[in-house]
Amino acid sequence: MLSDGNQTDASLSKKWGGGIIHFGWTAIPNALLRNMGALDITPTEMVVICYLIMFWWEKDRLPFPSITKMATELGTSSKTIERKLDSLEKKYIDRENRKTRKIKSI
Numbered sequence: 752m753l754s755d756g757n758q759t760d761a762s763l764s765k766k767w768g769g770g771i772i773h774f775g776w777t778a779i780p781n782a783l784l785r786n787m788g789a790l791d792i793t794p795t796e797m798v799v800i801c802y803l804i805m806f807w808w809e810k811d812r813l814p815f816p817s818i819t820k821m822a823t824e825l826g827t828s829s830k831t832i833e834r835k836l837d838s839l840e841k842k843y844i845d846r847e848n849r850k851t852r853k854i855k856s857i
Contacts (some may be wrong), residue, residue: 777805791842798825799835 764772779801783790787797802821806814818836822829 775805777801779804793835793838795827795831796835796839799832799839 760772760776763776783792783800784797787794792800799821802825803814803816806816808814818829818832822832825832
């Protein structure tokens, strides 16, 4: 159920319907969406990023959802997810801090 005092949830509920909002929502920075080309992010990589953001709640604790679950929920193969994660890691994970998976500033 939506909390009575939460204007954001109420506004989103009016826009999308309460049944959908009940499952939660994720904020995606507009700069990320508007600069996909400049950031060399493919549409499939963006879907993977959005999925990861759904689980990324704390800055220094990167999410690690199951590849199988990601593939199932995104309607693609595990191999595709693995390829996109590898590509994103090469582009955006600081190689010097690879063990801690520190994200490069975009």
